[in-house]
Amino acid sequence: MTEEYAASVHGDPIPKQHVDTFLSPDSPRGAGNCATNHTGAAHARQHLAALSARAARQRRRWATQVIVTDELARRACAERDLAPPDDVLPMRLLTVPETDVADLGSIVAAALAHSPAARALLADLEREQHIPETAVRDYYDRNRDRFLTPEALRRGVDPFNTVEPSDVLPYDHVREGIEQELRHAAAHRAFFAWLDRARADVVYAEGHEHPGDPSHPDHEHRH
Template sequence: MTRGVSPSGGGFADGGVIAAVVGEEVITVAEVDRRLRLLRSGPLAARLPGADTAQGRNLRRWLVQVMVAETLVAQEAARLGPAPEPLTSAGLGRRSSRPARPDTAGDAAGDAADDTAGASGTMAVAPPAVLTLAGALRTGGVAAAVLAASPAARAIRSALAAGSEPSEDEVRDYYRRNLDRFATPETRWVRPFGPVRRGEIAGPIEDAVFAAREGETVGPVQGPGGPWTLVVERIEAARREPYAAVRERIRAELAEESGVRAFARWLDARHADSVVLTPGHEHPADPAQPDADHRH
């Protein structure tokens, strides 16, 4: 049963303190504190900002956003889990009917994984993901972090992307616009340097190396530290992977990126529809919060 929120929105009827309300569930300040202690006792603790600094308070705010996203994902996984029909994008977005569990909202990522596993095939578990800078920049750090940690989030992402596979024209156009991704420049194996490409060395040494034939000895050539004698042992010509060889890889990448963007939009919409953050737990980028460090 959901614990009652006080009229001021500051706590439960039984005295708990709320950090966020997520639909019919709550995340308590105690749960946030517990997660923050785990984070600060982990292997990256030395890299984290001090708790009493603006950056430290914003780290806490960011953690609340992650916990909210985990809870939204867990709610959706629980709602979809018992259904026998396959998960489709048409079924996403309706509010969860799962009973509130405010004392476990901080463990929503684990709940989501368990719910997914117990769905009798309704939500196929997506493969493991890696949190990357590119992913965080593309979707925002919260969405990227939840996708990396939660199989249920990745299942939702896959469902949202279903039916929107990139067309052949889109795949081919990507290849044409990004030929450098599939090209390997000429590489010369030079003793004593090893493999060398243009731009990796400079001046007379580069000129001599790239003017030589395979097996030729060049020098002495004036360079850093004095004259150099070099042997061009092997030359690998520049090459480009043909479209046919990379077509499926491009298709998979574009489909994944489309799904990630769809997931981020879904998460934003659910957040706007069903989340209330209490003072002190705003998004770190919210310009209204006192520790916001990015203003125009």
């Protein structure tokens, strides 16, 4: 793999340009060029520069993971005979909701936000999930606080004490929503499992390793 490639997927190289393009709209700004002879200020600038360089390296590694995930998802879609996703490369970095980052991790959240192939694969995985009726009913029974009627909420009913049956929405009214929520969660777990398997054979160029790879000094175990 030559220097212009960020990673190799089953022998096929991913150009560094894809990573650079993905990051280009939010290129880090400099810390300023105000000159001073004060020793303390100079040390502070050096420290900030080091932190900025470290952040830039981790940002590049993070972006490489997003690009690799898109490529792996494209291959998975082809293997599954899914309709080819719209070609949106070069992807560009946009805002990802903080709730998605909290639930999925920043790499997967960004990949799903920017990659039609990743979304198509997730949707296909969701269609494959079977949620047993017992699991739906168990969720309903264990989470009655989520299914209080509007009247019960207005009265301030404590769902963790004795609750009258009339204070809880009937099971048949909420069953479909619960099943969909559980299927959605199961699909995300399946997506994570697929991604762990799929990227096991990916080869990364120096400086483009996974942000959590302990083999490089800046590693952070975050997704």
